[in-house]
Amino acid sequence: MSGLLSVRNLSLTFATDEGPVTAIDDVSVELAPGEVLGLVGESGSGKSVLAKSLMRLNAGNARYGAESRMILQADGQEIDILALKGAKQLRQVRGDKISMIFQEPMASFAPAITIGKQMVEQLMLHRGLTGAEAKMLSVEMLDRVGISEAAKRFDQYAFELSGGMRQRAMIAMALSTKPKLLIADEPTTALDVTIQAQVIDLMKEIVGEFGMGIIFITHDLGVIAQTADRVAVMYLGRIVEEGPVRDVIRRPAHPYTQGLINALPKLGDLDAPLTPVPGDIPSPLERPAGCVFHSRCPLAEPRCRVEVPLTRAMRPGHRAACHLNEGVKA
Amino acid sequence: MSDAAIRIRDLEVHYPLGRRFLGKAEVLKAVAGITLDIPHGSFFGLVGESGSGKTTLGRATLAAAPISTGSVSVTDGQGDVFDLAHLDRDAARRFRRRAQLIFQDPYAALSPRMTVRDIIAEPLEVMKLCKNRDEVNERVRAIAAKCRLNVEHLRRFPHAFSGGQRQRISIARALVTNPDYIVADESVAALDVSIQADILNLLKQLQRDLGLTFLFISHDLSVVAHSCDHVAVMYLGRIVETAPPRKLFAAPRHPYTRALISAIPSLDPDDRGRAERLEGEIPSPTNPPSGCAFRTRCPMARPLCAEETPRLRQMADGHRAACHYAEELAAPGARAPQVQGVPG
Incomplete structure (x- = not known):
């Protein structure tokens, strides 16, 4: 296997007072080094839970299915993520080989510790550098992500930086440990469009330079179109469609993907009506039987209510789970 | 310009910074000289980055931000004119019924301890617009239905609703007093794209059906372009460009736009x-x-x-x-x- 990450049949339920809640249902996905995988879906689709399970960051009531496998290939090692035990082993996927960039940079920096101190701390922990080496590398990374006067910023607190600067600092921090896999969870959602464009450019440069794999989570298909190589569309804990980004956006094979595209404002045609995906995403406590999307699907047929659709290959590398694709040959 | 619902003339909004420089009290000019007409019955878009002053401008048109110099006058559907720089108590009370605000975050804007019915009814009760409880209930049900809320769910609490439904509750609350002027401040920014389209369509429909004048504030030019019939782009307290969206997109005349x-x-x-x-x-x-x-x-x-x-x-x-x-x-x-x- 030449891949970086292989997730097979991942299922995850949370044990709650109201009974088990299915957050991820039989998800399989692969990622190669240097590849950007976009993960798109509405709030509640399970994309953040999936990302967190790669670092085993989900709450204590998370129960992984018996078939679930997550393997990370890094530095000639094969890490079975679900078999990791104890803080020391878990550290391999929590900062060593996998780093994460969060949506709210204000909430992910400690407010009372300088940016520099936080960067140095993780470098000493994960890479065994001395304090002086760690500081040098941190300032270098801050400079690399386009933060002016990096040495001065190093001694500042998160609240002294603007939103865009904080997100750049977050990226610098996540990259400084040289992870093999970077998870970016809605890294641009809280930013203005002009700053979002800058951050997207920066992330693209970084993939080119560092060659790590990236999982880019967002609810904005436009952002995916501009960053990802492949895209996986999630709905209620399932991947309903996955494929090369051009192919999925130009020839979506699942009604949900089509719905997400129709709901986006089109700049080329201001007269085109905005078509929402009808209804709301159901509560995970009331998961629909059969195809999880049938309750909102404009094309639903009677069997969609009872039969879970198989995931079929539509074209090379492009698969979708919809009954209506039956008979399509890859 | 008799058809303008909102007339803004040389408006400046200053906030004191609480410090002095060379003996002069320093101020932040959130709005630094804006002249603008918003026509009756228009869906007017206001775009700009965070810090451009778009929220302050919106609030100034609701008499909710201090008018330092210049003037804002609002003409309502019945022809009453409100000069917002000089509102007396009585006029202020009448103005509150005519103009309302819809907030950005439907999770923060609704009290978790009130039922949906009470949330929507609150403006009616505070302003004493109804004679009795039956009348309140009737108006709440009517506006809830218009906002496509299930009237059977009015006794539930907000936590039971999704983001899109909560935003519909916020909209119903803003519309229950029959205003003619609505400021929607980033009202779809916190929503998923799939839901965003639904709320935009609802706002447009309500605007047409009820003949409202809308000031739609957003940082997202693509959303504004799709919904609004006129757009103004703000940068650091000033309007840098204003045009119908089609013209703005086809031939922007400001490098910022x-x-x-x-x-x-x-x-x-x-x-x-x-x-x-x-x-x-x-x-x-x-x-x-x-x-x-x-x-x-x-x-x-x-x-x-x-x-x-x-x-x-x-x-x-x-x-x-x-x-x-x-x-x-x-x-x-x-x-x-x-x-x-x-x-x-």
């Missing part, structure tokens, strides 16, 4: 790398650049831009822009000079 349009992530993966990038961030409004406030990020800036503040000039019918060199952007297909340091 052009950069905003270019920053919208395109759904076409083959558009990668073609965008024109703005460098840096919006400067602090406590210390704005001299002359044209945009010059520090502008790819076309020249010496004149630092000396003279450009006025908002007429470019075409209904299209105005505040740039000394707007004409250079006019020619169709005109390409910008390369933005410094960014590969084109």
Whole structure:
């Protein structure tokens, strides 16, 4: 296997007072080094839970299915993520080989510790550098992500930086440990469009330079179109469609993907009506039987209510789970 | 201009910073001189980055921000005129019924301890607009139905509703007093795209059905372009360009507008790398650049831009822009000079 990450049949339920809640249902996905995988879906689709399970960051009531496998290939090692035990082993996927960039940079920096101190701390922990080496590398990374006067910023607190600067600092921090896999969870959602464009450019440069794999989570298909190589569309804990980004956006094979595209404002045609995906995403406590999307699907047929659709290959590398694709040959 | 619902003239909104410089009290000019008419029954879009002053301008038109100089007058559907700089108590009370605000975050805007019915009914009860409880209930049910809320669910609490449904509750609450003027401040920004389209369509429909005047504030130019019949672009407390969305998109006459349009992530993966990038961030409004406030990020800036503040000039019918060199952007297909340091 030449891949970086292989997730097979991942299922995850949370044990709650109201009974088990299915957050991820039989998800399989692969990622190669240097590849950007976009993960798109509405709030509640399970994309953040999936990302967190790669670092085993989900709450204590998370129960992984018996078939679930997550393997990370890094530095000639094969890490079975679900078999990791104890803080020391878990550290391999929590900062060593996998780093994460969060949506709210204000909430992910400690407010009372300088940016520099936080960067140095993780470098000493994960890479065994001395304090002086760690500081040098941190300032270098801050400079690399386009933060002016990096040495001065190093001694500042998160609240002294603007939103865009904080997100750049977050990226610098996540990259400084040289992870093999970077998870970016809605890294641009809280930013203005002009700053979002800058951050997207920066992330693209970084993939080119560092060659790590990236999982880019967002609810904005436009952002995916501009960053990802492949895209996986999630709905209620399932991947309903996955494929090369051009192919999925130009020839979506699942009604949900089509719905997400129709709901986006089109700049080329201001007269085109905005078509929402009808209804709301159901509560995970009331998961629909059969195809999880049938309750909102404009094309639903009677069997969609009872039969879970198989995931079929539509074209090379492009698969979708919809009954209506039956008979399509890859 | 008799058809303007909102008339803004040379408006400035200052906030004291609580410190002095050379013996003078320092102020932040959140709105730094705006003249604007919002026509009756229009869906008027206001766009700009965080810190551009769009929320303050919206609030000033609701008598919810201090008017330091200039004037704002609001004419309601019945022809009553409210001069917001000089509202007495009685006029202020009448004005509150005519103008309402819809907030950004439907999770923070609704009290978790009140039922949906009570949330929607609160403005009616506070303003004592109904004679009895039955009348309140009737109006709540009517407006809830108009906002496509299930009237059977009015006794539930907000936590039982999704983001889109909560935003519909916020809208119902804003509309229950029968206002004619609504400010919607980033009302779809916190929602998923799939739901965003639904709320936009609902707002448009309500605006048409009820003959409302809407000021729709957003940082997202693509949303504004799709819904509004007129757009104003703000930067550091000033309007830099205003036009119908079609004209604005086809031929932007201000480099900031052009950069905003270019920053919208395109759904076409083959558009990668073609965008024109703005460098840096919006400067602090406590210390704005001299002359044209945009010059520090502008790819076309020249010496004149630092000396003279450009006025908002007429470019075409209904299209105005505040740039000394707007004409250079006019020619169709005109390409910008390369933005410094960014590969084109």
